[in-house]
Amino acid sequence: MKNLTGEQYAATKYNVYQVRESMPLMEFLMTEMHGISRNRAKDLLKGHAVFVNSQSVTKHDFALLPGMEVRVSKHRRSTELDSQWIKIVYEDKDIIIIEKQPGILSAGTTGRQFCVKTILDEYFKKRHFSCHAHVVHRLDRETSGLMVYAKSIEAAQILQENWKQRVFDRRYVALVEGNVEQEGGTIENWLRDNKACVTYSSPVDNGGKLAITHFRVVSRSDKYSLIELRLETGRKNQIRVHMADMGHPVCGDEKYGSTMNPLHRLCLHAFRLYLYHPRTGVRMEFETPYPTGFLKINI
Numbered sequence: 001m002k003n004l005t006g007e008q009y010a011a012t013k014y015n016v017y018q019v020r021e022s023m024p025l026m027e028f029l030m031t032e033m034h035g036i037s038r039n040r041a042k043d044l045l046k047g048h049a050v051f052v053n054s055q056s057v058t059k060h061d062f063a064l065l066p067g068m069e070v071r072v073s074k075h076r077r078s079t080e081l082d083s084q085w086i087k088i089v090y091e092d093k094d095i096i097i098i099e100k101q102p103g104i105l106s107a108g109t110t111g112r113q114f115c116v117k118t119i120l121d122e123y124f125k126k127r128h129f130s131c132h133a134h135v136v137h138r139l140d141r142e143t144s145g146l147m148v149y150a151k152s153i154e155a156a157q158i159l160q161e162n163w164k165q166r167v168f169d170r171r172y173v174a175l176v177e178g179n180v181e182q183e184g185g186t187i188e189n190w191l192r193d194n195k196a197c198v199t200y201s202s203p204v205d206n207g208g209k210l211a212i213t214h215f216r217v218v219s220r221s222d223k224y225s226l227i228e229l230r231l232e233t234g235r236k237n238q239i240r241v242h243m244a245d246m247g248h249p250v251c252g253d254e255k256y257g258s259t260m261n262p263l264h265r266l267c268l269h270a271f272r273l274y275l276y277h278p279r280t281g282v283r284m285e286f287e288t289p290y291p292t293g294f295l296k297i298n299i
Helices: 006-012 025-032 038-046 116-126 153-161 238-245 292-296
Strands: 014-018 050-052 069-073 086-091 095-100 144-150 167-177 184-193 199-202 209-220 224-231 268-276 283-287
Touching: 025 038, 025 050, 025 069, 086 116, 086 283, 095 116, 116 144, 144 153, 167 238, 184 238, 199 238, 209 238, 224 238
Parallel strands: 144 268
Antiparallel strands: 014 069, 050 069, 086 095, 095 144, 167 224, 167 268, 184 199, 184 209, 209 224, 268 283
16 A cells, blocks of 8 residues: 655645544544534545545444544535436546446447446536546446546556556456355456457467456355456456356356346446555545345345
């Protein structure tokens, strides 16, 4: 974790508080911030506006100790975007974190194609921001979850050129077909597209790209399993192909062999995105709950 310099903090604009006695973070915020409401304190935490010793913290019961420093960002999450397709989770002058719904492209193949990028560009235009959304990674059209877009070419380049160092934890949750008997493990092989643009795997180097996925089973039944997946590499259709390789395709993924679609969608969601800020280096942690439908399936 990289600590911020005073100059960097000043540029980001924070209220700074010193911890003098042990107490939970929520209680501390309500005390130090002149009696703000519990709901307001929760909003600050959920909005990733609270940093303890330079690290983003969202847990209301985080245990503060004397000597720690709490900084609360003056930037607020915007409520000016009303879209059925995306929700803004966090925004500052360099990046914007959104939660994408299934059914929309991350970026179009043409400049005017409707996608997350065009929604964000219109949002910036309406707010009179002189910036555009720069794509640094993608989710499949039918995959939902957390994404980061850069608001400048410089921020995009830092994220793209140092992706593995800057984005240090990405996790997905998937509802897959059948009972996955293993508690967890790692899938490692090479992925390559055929002439029909279908990604296929090989246990040996086939001229494609090495793909590594770590997984653990959250819950299971004879019919379905709920699985958490951590990407070590980020290849096209990686999770979908790897689950199919295991004989447990992602529900709703007809392209890779699924015959069960209980939720009428591809049951894959990017629920965690941990990264270091491209300009300040601050560690930032974003998570969204598992989709409700994934949990309601009888597993």
